[in-house]
Amino acid sequence: MNSQDELKARQAIPAKKRVVVKIGTSSLTYPNGKPNLRFFDSMARQLMDLQNRGYEMVLVSSGAIAMGMPSLGYTTKPKNLPEKQACAAVGQGTLMHLYEKFFHEYGGIVSQILLTKGDALNPKRYLYARGCLDALLALDAIPIVNENDAVTADEIKVGDNDTLSAVVASICEADLLIILSDVNGLYTDNPSANPDAQFISYVGEFSRKYMDMAGGAGTARGTGGMQTKMKAAEICTRSGIDMVIANSSIHDVLFSIMDGEAIGTLFQADNVHPQMKKRQIIIGSAIKGRIYVDKGCRDAIVNNGSSLLPVGILRAEGNFHVGDPVSICYGDQEIARGITHYDAEDVNSIRGCQTDDLSERLGYEKTYDTVVHRNYLLVIR
Ligand SMILES: Nc1ncnc2c1ncn2[C@@H]1O[C@H](COP(=O)(O)OP(=O)(O)O)[C@@H](O)[C@H]1O
Numbered sequence: 309m310n311s312q313d314e315l316k317a318r319q320a321i322p323a324k325k326r327v328v329v330k331i332g333t334s335s336l337t338y339p340n341g342k343p344n345l346r347f348f349d350s351m352a353r354q355l356m357d358l359q360n361r362g363y364e365m366v367l368v369s370s371g372a373i374a375m376g377m378p379s380l381g382y383t384t385k386p387k388n389l390p391e392k393q394a395c396a397a398v399g400q401g402t403l404m405h406l407y408e409k410f411f412h413e414y415g416g417i418v419s420q421i422l423l424t425k426g427d428a429l430n431p432k433r434y435l436y437a438r439g440c441l442d443a444l445l446a447l448d449a450i451p452i453v454n455e456n457d458a459v460t461a462d463e464i465k466v467g468d469n470d471t472l473s474a475v476v477a478s479i480c481e482a483d484l485l486i487i488l489s490d491v492n493g494l495y496t497d498n499p500s501a502n503p504d505a506q507f508i509s510y511v512g513e514f515s516r517k518y519m520d521m522a523g524g525a526g527t528a529r530g531t532g533g534m535q536t537k538m539k540a541a542e543i544c545t546r547s548g549i550d551m552v553i554a555n556s557s558i559h560d561v562l563f564s565i566m567d568g569e570a571i572g573t574l575f576q577a578d579n580v581h582p583q584m585k586k587r588q589i590i591i592g593s594a595i596k597g598r599i600y601v602d603k604g605c606r607d608a609i610v611n612n613g614s615s616l617l618p619v620g621i622l623r624a625e626g627n628f629h630v631g632d633p634v635s636i637c638y639g640d641q642e643i644a645r646g647i648t649h650y651d652a653e654d655v656n657s658i659r660g661c662q663t664d665d666l667s668e669r670l671g672y673e674k675t676y677d678t679v680v681h682r683n684y685l686l687v688i689r
Pocket residue numbers: 331332333334335488489490491493494495496497498499500521522523524525526527529530531532533534535
């Protein structure tokens with residue numbers, strides 16, 4: 309370890325709970341484009357064992373385009389979009405088939421989530437993605453996330469899975485993101501081009517200078533190289549999430565990282581108040597309406613960190629819809645902001661209502677017991 313700060317940060321890793329692991333194409337495939345089955349097996353074994361130990365594991369996996377290429381007769385990545393999409397459409401199935409097979413061996417359940425940029429930017433879709441990830445983790449299924457390459461083009465794509473993994477880590481409020489690649493971590497310069505490049509094991513405070521050290525992809529199979537990994541580091545550290553970049557070829561690399569060993573480059577998260585993670589979503593969007601609550605509800609939210617339940621609601625104002633940011637008010641005071649699970653019209657029809665009566669009052673099967681869940685609620689006063 310290089311410093312006391314690094315030692316402290318590494319020692320804190322075993323106590324983390326929710327961990328996102330990102331695997332790049334360069335690790336999943338051999339240079340000839342065929343799948344590295346030994347690596348698939350090793351990942352399934354490590355992820356399942358960590359889940360058995362009590363960690364909540366999310367996998368962000370690249371590889372759809374590369375997996376689809378051989379079946380469609382490509383030896384190099386096609387340049388035009390529809391052909392790339394066709395490879396992804398074929399390869400995503402192959403990828404999931406392989407994961408299913410290997411995870412099954414270790415008693416795991418896998419699930420597929422395909423996202424696009426819109427899912428991270430649109431509060432409603434963000435909410436649905438978060439809800440699904442939470443549900444899968446609570447049910448001990450491993451979410452395997454990729455970009456929905458088959459139906460997206462550049463303008464609606466995150467574009468690379470390093471950034472996508474940081475977005476996923478932020479959506480599910482992970483404690484740690486591990487990016488596995490074909491390189492040991494961050495060097496002062498691209499080590500495949502500059503033999504004098506120095507390895508950096510710990511970044512205590514992320515800044516632009518690390519962006520400037522990063523170069524592009526090492527192989528034709530990779531996307532973005534170290535540049536996109538630094539973009540991911542920026543998103544993570546600002547969102548209060550630690551990040552490690554490590555070499556996927558190290559034996560039992562995930563176990564070593566989770567045991568706090570000095571493997572790869574560790575980017576220490578900024579000291580972000582937990583509420584700040586929500587603040588980015590909630591404060592960043594324009595408020596679409598107001599929900600007025602009674603004193604009991606106000607006290608539960610402000611003093612006990614409770615969710616907003618229909619029973620404490622007096623009325624809703626404004627024309628807001630599911631997923632919109634709303635202001636929660638007691639009298640003329642704004643006490644909190646949050647993302648609503650119900651439209652304004654529905655909130656008015658269920659105000660004062662007990663949880664058991666919600667479906668009857670709504671006239672349809674209730675989607676949530678809460679109008680604003682505490683995970684999406686930021687207390688202001
Ligand atoms: N400063 C740097 N430090 C480490 N690797 C770098 C740096 N700049 C560029 N790279 C390149 O980034 C590559 C890893 O990214 P990439 O090829 O996209 O792989 P993956 O498919 O795992 O995401 C390394 O193999 C290396 O060639």
